[in-house]
Amino acid sequence: MNAPRYDLVAIDLDGTLLDSASRVSEANARAVARARHAGMKVVVCTGRGLVECRRYLDAIGQTDPVVVAGGSIIACPVTSRTIHHFKLDHALVGHAVGRIHAHGYPALILKDPVEAGYDYLVVTGDDDHPIDPVTRWWFQSMDVNVRFVRRLSDDAHPEHTVRLGACGLSGAMARVEKDLIEAFGDELHLHHFPAVVAPEHSSRADDGQVLHVLEVFDRDANKWSAIDVLARRLGISRERIAAIGDQINDVSMLRHAALGVAMGNAVAAATDAADRRTLTNDQDGVAHAIDRMLTGEW
Numbered sequence: 001m002n003a004p005r006y007d008l009v010a011i012d013l014d015g016t017l018l019d020s021a022s023r024v025s026e027a028n029a030r031a032v033a034r035a036r037h038a039g040m041k042v043v044v045c046t047g048r049g050l051v052e053c054r055r056y057l058d059a060i061g062q063t064d065p066v067v068v069a070g071g072s073i074i075a076c077p078v079t080s081r082t083i084h085h086f087k088l089d090h091a092l093v094g095h096a097v098g099r100i101h102a103h104g105y106p107a108l109i110l111k112d113p114v115e116a117g118y119d120y121l122v123v124t125g126d127d128d129h130p131i132d133p134v135t136r137w138w139f140q141s142m143d144v145n146v147r148f149v150r151r152l153s154d155d156a157h158p159e160h161t162v163r164l165g166a167c168g169l170s171g172a173m174a175r176v177e178k179d180l181i182e183a184f185g186d187e188l189h190l191h192h193f194p195a196v197v198a199p200e201h202s203s204r205a206d207d208g209q210v211l212h213v214l215e216v217f218d219r220d221a222n223k224w225s226a227i228d229v230l231a232r233r234l235g236i237s238r239e240r241i242a243a244i245g246d247q248i249n250d251v252s253m254l255r256h257a258a259l260g261v262a263m264g265n266a267v268a269a270a271t272d273a274a275d276r277r278t279l280t281n282d283q284d285g286v287a288h289a290i291d292r293m294l295t296g297e298w
Contacts, residue, residue, distance in 0.1 A: 004038050004294055007236045010067070010227050010253050011286060012245035013046040013053055014196050016263055017060075019282045022196070024059045031287035032060050038294055041234065043067060045223045047215065047249055049110060049119055050075050052142045065230055069110055070215055070249050071223040072162035074230055082114045084229050086221035090158040092187060096180060096216055097152050100166050101125035103176050108135065109155070110163040116156075118145040123152050134197050134211055135167045164216040167195060173212040180216065190216040191248045193267075215249070224252035242298075244289050246270055246281065259298060261289045 011017050017028055032042050042060075045067040046053050053068065057077045066077050074083040097107040106129040109121040120139065122131060128150065131139075139146050149155065166176060173192040180190055192214040223245075231241055243250070243257035246266040254260030255273040262274035263285045271277060276298055279285035292298040 002296055004035075004040055005240070005296065006040060006242040006259060006293055007240040008041040008043060008227075008231060008234070008242070009035055009290065009293065010043045010045045010223070010241065010243040010245075010257065012223075012247065012250050013044060013048060013056060015246040015265060015281050016244055016250075017044070017281075017286050018056065024056055025284050025287075027284040027287040029060050031284075031290040034294060035290050040293075041236070043227065043230065045071070045227065045243070045245070045250075045253060047213075047247075049073075049113070049144065050077070050080060051113070051119060051144055067223055067226040067230070069163050070217060070221070071226040071252070072110075072217055072221040073112060074226050075114075080114065082112055083233075084226070085112050085162050086218045086225065087112070087159065088161045088164060088188075088216070088218050090161065092184065093158070093161055093164055094152055095183065096164055096188070097123055097125075099179055099183060100164075100176060101127070101129060103166075103172065103179070105129055105166040105168055105172075105176070106131050107152075108165040108167065109161055110165065111157060112160045112162055113145070115160040118147055120144055120146040121155055121161075122146060122148045123155075124148060124150050126150060132167055132211075134195055138196070162217070162221070166214045167211060168214075169209040170194075170212040171209050173214045176214055186219055188216050189219045189221055190214065193248050222252040223250060224256045227253055227257070242293060244278070244286055259293070261298070 047070045107123040192212045195211040241257045242259040243253040244261040246263035251273045260274040262271040264280035278289040
C-alpha cells in the first residue's frame with residue numbers, strides 16, 4: 001500500500017465516529033488503528049469538553065492531541081494538559097449572559113478546566129432560571145465538575161472562559177442566536193444545533209421542534225482554527241489534512257481541509273462544504289472514508 005496523501009485526519013465524534021447509540025463501532029475503531037499504522041495523525045475534533053469525551057478517547061486508544069469544546073481548546077488526552085485555547089472576552093460574555101437571561105435561560109459557561117479547576121459555571125441570573133432536564137442529565141452522566149452562581153460577578157475565573165451556551169427548543173435558540181448576532185455582529189462566533197440527549201428526553205415538541213444547544217465562542221474559535229494551530233506545530237500543511245464531520249460546527253474544517261468528507265447523515269451545510277460524502281454514522285461511515293484515503297481513491 002502506498003503512503004497516504006494525508007498526514008492528519010480530523011474526525012468529529014457525535015454523528016460521525018459515534019453511531020446513533022453513541023458507540024464507537026469495531027469497524028470504525030479498526031479503521032482508526034489502520035490510519036495510525038499508515039502514519040496518519042488522528043485528531044478527534046468535538047464540541048464536547050475533554051472529560052465529556054474521555055470514554056471514547058480511551059476506546060480508540062487516543063494519544064494524539066484532541067480538539068475539544070468546538071475548537072476552543074486543544075488538549076493532550078494523556079496528560080489532560082491544555083495545549084492551546086481561544087478564550088472569550090469577559091466584557092462580551094457579560095453582555096451576552098444578560099441577553100440569554102432576558103430570554104429566560106441560564107447561561108452555561110465552559111471553562112478551561114486545567115486553569116479554572118472545574119468544567120462548567122452555570123449563571124442562573126437574579127430570576128434563578130432553572131437548568132432544563134437535558135442539561136441536568138448531561139452534567140450527571142458526564143460526571144463534569146459544575147458550579148452554580150446567580151451573577152456573573154461571582155465568577156472566580158472570568159479569564160478562563162472558552163464557551164458560552166444555552167439549551168432549549170430549536171425555535172427559542174434561533175431567537176437567542178438572532179438577538180446575539182444583532183447585538184455583537186462578528187465579534188462572536190456562534191451557532192446552534194440538536195443536543196445529544198438520552199432516549200427519555202428525545203421526544204419532539206408538539207410543533208416538531210427538538211432541543212438545541214446554542215454555543216458562543218471567540219470570533220476566531222472553530223474546529224478549523226484549532227486544527228490549523230495544531231498542524232502548524234506538527235509541521236503539517238493544509239494540503240495534507242483531511243476532515244470528517246456531519247454538523248454545523250464541522251463546516252469550517254470540512255471547507256478548509258484539503259479533503260472534507262461529510263457523513264451520509266450530515267446536515268446540508270456540512271454536505272455543501274465537503275468534497276466527498278461517505279456512509280452514515282450507523283453504517284461505519286468513518287471506516288468507509290478512511291479506507292478510501294488509505295487506498296488513494298480519495
